[in-house]
Each structure stands twice: as C-alpha cells, then as structure tokens.
Amino acid sequence: MGRSTAALMPAAAALLMLLLVSLASRDESYEQETRRIFMEWKAKYGMTYKDAGEEECRYAVFKDTRRQVERNNALYGGATFGLNGLSDLAQEEIFLGRGFRMGEDAYEEDTRRMFLGWKAKYGKTYKDAGEEDCRYKLFKGNRRMVGQLNAAAAGETAYGLNQFGDLTYEEVRASCYNPEMEEGKLSARCHAATADLPDTVAGRLISDLVCRCIAIELKQNTES
Structure with a gap:
C-alpha cells in the first residue's frame, strides 16, 4: 500500500x-x-481616452462588465445580454446617470475627503488624472456597497474599505481569490451581514467581495 x-x-x-x-x-x-x-x-x-492610465482603468471596468454579462447569460440560460456603449463605465457613473438624489452633493464631498485619506493611508498613486478619476468612481461605488452592508448589519458589525477599495470585482478576484479557501474560514459575521442581500448576480458579487477582500471587519478596539 x-x-x-x-x-x-x-x-x-x-x-x-x-x-x-x-x-x-x-x-x-x-x-x-x-x-x-x-x-x-x-x-x-x-x-x-485622454491618458494611458485612464484607458487602462477603463479597460479594467470593461473586462469586469464582460464577466458580468457572461454571468447573466449563464444565469438566464441564453445570450440575452451584451456589451454596449456604457460598458466602460463604473456602476457609480451609471447610478448617477439615472437621476440626482437628495444629499448627493454632500455625499460627493465626503467621499472625496475619504478618498484623499484612503490614498494617503495605502500610498496610492496613479499614472495620470484620468486614471485617478476613474479609480475614484470605483472607490465611490464600493463605498456605497459597504454602506449597504453596514445598514444590513444594524450596528452589529462595522465594515470599511481596505487597500482594494478602488478595484473592480474582477481585479479583486484576480488579486486575492483563493480557490482553496474553505467556507468555514470566512467571517461568520460577514455572512450574517450579507444574509439580507438579494439572491441576484449583483447581490452575490457584493457578498463575495465583502467576505473575501473589499470590506474588512473593524474590531471594537481598532481606531475609528
């Protein structure tokens, strides 16, 4: 033997x-x-695109969109979705294109401030202004996701953005997805916080991102 x-x-x-x-x-x-x-x-x-850095960021968004289209087509059993003229736009840009929301100016100002602090904390730099603006849009969209999770957690768990906060889902997956990761090793509190997310492609992607990389649990003794 x-x-x-x-x-x-x-x-x-x-x-x-x-x-x-x-x-x-x-x-x-x-x-x-x-x-x-x-x-x-x-x-x-x-x-x-004005800058090379902006084009690379837009390509990253485009690639992420292509993956989402493929997931939707697989989910609904047919080629019902495709790429269009908005395929290089971050969800945040599409979100704002649907109409202005009350308090959006204050949210924008607060997010800009957070973005500056986040860049300083993680030493983030960009090739050009176009890339920075594109990455900011991704950061802002990821912040909205984290806000939804904090609301669902009802104060039991706090989430924040880590060094992956300006990346697309596809980039995060490529950076830190571990196929050997066992479900039991994922945060139980994270699963509890994402339990109310809709059972849709978007809901599952948010849950996966939060549980694996984008949102980090802030312990009670960590600095606010």
Missing part, C-alpha cells in the same frame, strides 16, 4: 502542475481575447 501510494504521488504532482498551467493559459487567453474585443468596441463606439 505504501509503495503504491508513493508511486502515485509523482503522477498526482504532475497532474496538478498540468492543471495550474492550464488555468494560467486559460486566463491568458481570456485576457488576450478581452483586449481584442475592447479594441473593436472602442472603434465601434468611437471611444478615445
């Missing part, structure tokens, strides 16, 4: 390496394909 098990170990290791190479290759192919689609999309809609 021992010899048999020992003989299987090299084969298992080789299989694991093949799997890892396959996953890396698949991710690389997806990246290349998305880059090509992005170039075609820009040409179709006449999209241009």
Whole structure:
C-alpha cells in the first residue's frame, strides 16, 4: 500500500502542475481575447481616452462588465445580454446617470475627503488624472456597497474599505481569490451581514467581495 501510494504521488504532482498551467493559459487567453474585443468596441463606439492610465482603468471596468454579462447569460440560460456603449463605465457613473438624489452633493464631498485619506493611508498613486478619476468612481461605488452592508448589519458589525477599495470585482478576484479557501474560514459575521442581500448576480458579487477582500471587519478596539 505504501509503495503504491508513493508511486502515485509523482503522477498526482504532475497532474496538478498540468492543471495550474492550464488555468494560467486559460486566463491568458481570456485576457488576450478581452483586449481584442475592447479594441473593436472602442472603434465601434468611437471611444478615445485622454491618458494611458485612464484607458487602462477603463479597460479594467470593461473586462469586469464582460464577466458580468457572461454571468447573466449563464444565469438566464441564453445570450440575452451584451456589451454596449456604457460598458466602460463604473456602476457609480451609471447610478448617477439615472437621476440626482437628495444629499448627493454632500455625499460627493465626503467621499472625496475619504478618498484623499484612503490614498494617503495605502500610498496610492496613479499614472495620470484620468486614471485617478476613474479609480475614484470605483472607490465611490464600493463605498456605497459597504454602506449597504453596514445598514444590513444594524450596528452589529462595522465594515470599511481596505487597500482594494478602488478595484473592480474582477481585479479583486484576480488579486486575492483563493480557490482553496474553505467556507468555514470566512467571517461568520460577514455572512450574517450579507444574509439580507438579494439572491441576484449583483447581490452575490457584493457578498463575495465583502467576505473575501473589499470590506474588512473593524474590531471594537481598532481606531475609528
């Protein structure tokens, strides 16, 4: 039995390496394909950007949108969703495009202040003004998500934005998703706080982001 098990170990290791190479290759192919689609999309809609940094950020949003479209199509069992002229916009920009809300000026001012403090805390710098503005829109949208979670937690748990606060879901997933993470290792309080989120693609994405990376639990003894 021992010899048999020992003989299987090299084969298992080789299989694991093949799997890892396959996953890396698949991710690389997806990246290349998305880059090509992005170039075609820009040409179709006449999209241009002022700065290289802004274009990279907009590409990140576009890639995230493509993933969301694919998830929706898989969920509803057909190719019913597609990319349009808004595919490089952050949810926050689309949210504001639906109409002005009471108190939005004060919220914007407060978020700008928070963004400056957050950048200083995590040493965030950007290539150009276009990239910073794009990342700010993502930060503002992520702040809204965290606010929803704090409201759902009803004071039992406090959440805040960590160093991933200016990233898209796809970027966060690529940065810190661990397929070996066990459900039991995720925060029980986080699960409790996200329990009331709707069972939709957006709701599940918010829950996943919060439980894994974007929102961090602030212990009672941490500085406010």
